[in-house]
Amino acid sequence: MTTHISTLGELLTSAGTQWRVYDIGRRITKIDKKQFDQIENTQVPYPYPLGGHALLAIQFWDNQATLDPYVWFLKFPLDEQSKLNIASRDHFASMVLEALGTQLTGEAAQGKLDNNPYVYTPNANKLAAFNALMKCELKRPASKYYESVEHYFTTQGKTDWQGLALQGLADFAMRLPHSQNQANLIALWPNLPEQVQSPLAAMIEHVSISTELTENLLRDLDKSVSNKQLYGAVNNFRAMSGSHGLGLIAQAVDSLLQSELSTEADILLTIAGRGWETLTDPDRLYMFMDKAAQNNQVEGIFESIFTDLVAIPMLRPHVLGLLRAQNRSETLSRAIGRLFS
Template sequence: MTAQISTLGELLSAAGTQWRVYDIGRRITKIDKQHFAQIETTQAPYPYPLGGHALLAIQFWDNQATVDPYVWFLKFPLDEQSKLIVASRDHFASMVLEALGTELTGQQADGKLDNNPYVFTPNANKLAAFNALLKTELKRPASQYYEYTELYFSGKLPADDWQSLAVQGLADFAFRLDHGQNSENLQAIWASLPLEVKQPLSAMLEHVAIDTRFSEKLQNEINNSINENNLDELVCNLRAISGSHAQGLLAQSVDTILSSEYGRESDILLTLAGRCWEVFLDSERLFKFLESAAQNTKIEGLFASIFADLVAIPSLRPHVLGILRAENRSDDLSRAIGRLFS
């Protein structure tokens, strides 16, 4: 990079753009500029690593030149302490400067970074959720699919009309739960929704900080799913509550699941690690979770994968490493930890 520009933040500002940064790997989460500057200068680790990488969405716009913002979806490698490998960031920025200079917006920018090795395409659910989030933050109208989705959840359409729902409409609805009666309507119909709707909708709701009332509804549904031996419904309910404002209710639900026969199910363990990681700041709950993961024998390497995932999260790292020194481990957990180093 040039002597004047040493970070992506400086590059975006030098180009005269307004910009925002989001994590798009785990839960779509805004990263404030000061924190991002610390990440870029390796003063702070990346807070939400996934698979050894930082998965970022950088939204930027030029108030004079464009109406719609541009978005870069970027994937940068992290070191063993989850700090940014600066050489990769520098390589990306130098490629941007070579292709675009500091003219990052406008027609000349279109398609210039399509083959950039650090650019990636999120899956369809993430793209829909991110698009819905941006429209709400920019106070733009929802997609053309939103109105039909709103009608469906209000009960004004036949229940079997779900096949006409679009993923983008579900995303727009999830990010507009506070509009009108949307939240109340969804709670009223949630238990009876077909799985074909609940699964993609829960994939959107995991990015939404739902309110306490809806969280209480989902907590009740989690209990029902366990009692009715319905694993698919349980996964949906857990994903839907995972981003809740009511972290206490989420923690209670996780405790209930870990105490049930589903506490060792692969799908549940992966959902808990990937979407509910904050509740494992409680060392006792983390210990119980890793005990459950160690008892899963259906997927080879599952414990090692979950351990590697959690130990990379900076806020969890000391707690996870503390388990290595715990004296009251079960034989299953001791063996699973032993295999990490064999």
């Protein structure tokens, strides 16, 4: 690296680009530039670690460009405190400078980073959701697949769902405030076939949905719980998990943890992956980890959930507090003991 460029933010700015950063590991979440600068300078831990890594999407474009922005999907290791591994970041930046100099955009830049060890390809759900979000933020038209999905909901499911594309569902999810989309979704959601509801839930989880939609999803979740319908409970929780209504999400977690589905692996992993903000409540966290300890379907699930949650900065002190908790259940105490065996 040069003496003038010490962070990715500086590299992007010095190349004359406009840029934005998103976490795409847990939920697609914009990281503002001040926070990203603090992350890059290891002043703060990475807020949304997943599997010991920061999974980033960096979108950038030339001030004069009329083309679509460029996107780097990057995966950087984090240390035990969830702070960015600076050596890896520096290695990536030096490889960029070597391959591209400061000409990050234009035809010459295409394909130059294909074999870069820090570049990765997100799964199909994340790619579709990110693409749909970018089109909305840049005020670009939706993909060609959107119209058939919108028509499916306008006709209340009377058309064939088998022709609906994942990208079209993502575009629909990001355009819920448009026209009658939200009202049509609320009307049809409980009766959607699982083949539509599950991928759509995977898109809506990245959307800050309205209170009205959150309340409807919570009601449907409670019905699914009463009927012991696992996929319905999971889909409803996924779909509502991006809402700003944290109190409603907490109600949903409590409903799931008090149900007969509470020790199901799919329920536990969905709460850990998408409802982690609710687990700052000590009683809820205790109940959740106790349910994880009771799961005997998936070997090592307690250990993997503990490792995942203890890495999240906002949860770390609460999760470590479990190690000192008095009056733990025997099942939870045994599970915690396995962490150190």
